[in-house]
Amino acid sequence: MNETANPHKFDRFDRRILEELQRDGGLSNQTLAERVGLSASPCSRRVRALEKAGIILRRVTLLDRRKLGLSLTVLVHISMDRHTPDRFDNFEQKVRGFPQVQECYIITGQEADYQLKVVVPDMDHYQEFLLNRLTRIEGVTGVHSSFVLRRVLDSTELPLGYL
Structure with a gap:
């Protein structure tokens, strides 16, 4: 379907x-x-x-990251050792339990298998998250981190002109 x-x-x-x-x-x-x-x-x-109809999923309140002390946003590309359903299911289950992860996508066109959007207070907190959580997930073989310098566009609104 x-x-x-x-x-x-x-x-x-x-x-x-x-x-x-x-x-x-x-x-x-x-x-x-x-x-x-x-x-x-x-x-x-x-x-x-x-x-x-499931079109409106839920209503949320958007918070100001900086005013809450969450000033570091990191886009993380993750490579896995094997592309098996069990490996992917385990990774996704673990990532769902990390409050620092706002988004998780399986991606193509890169050397990575996943892209995460991670929000933390600072580099020390990211290092702790990376070394003690993310890289300890079974099957993770590569991590590439890109740090957001400035948000040019950050929207949750979907384009409705196609309806």
């Missing part, structure tokens, strides 16, 4: 609801309804339908 196919038919109100909630997931239903041009009840029904 094609995971990108979605039987939900989007109209301009659905798109506007999704756009507004991506910008501020904490909007009250009344404020959301006003912004998209609906009354409160139909807006609430549409949001529930989008949640039920």
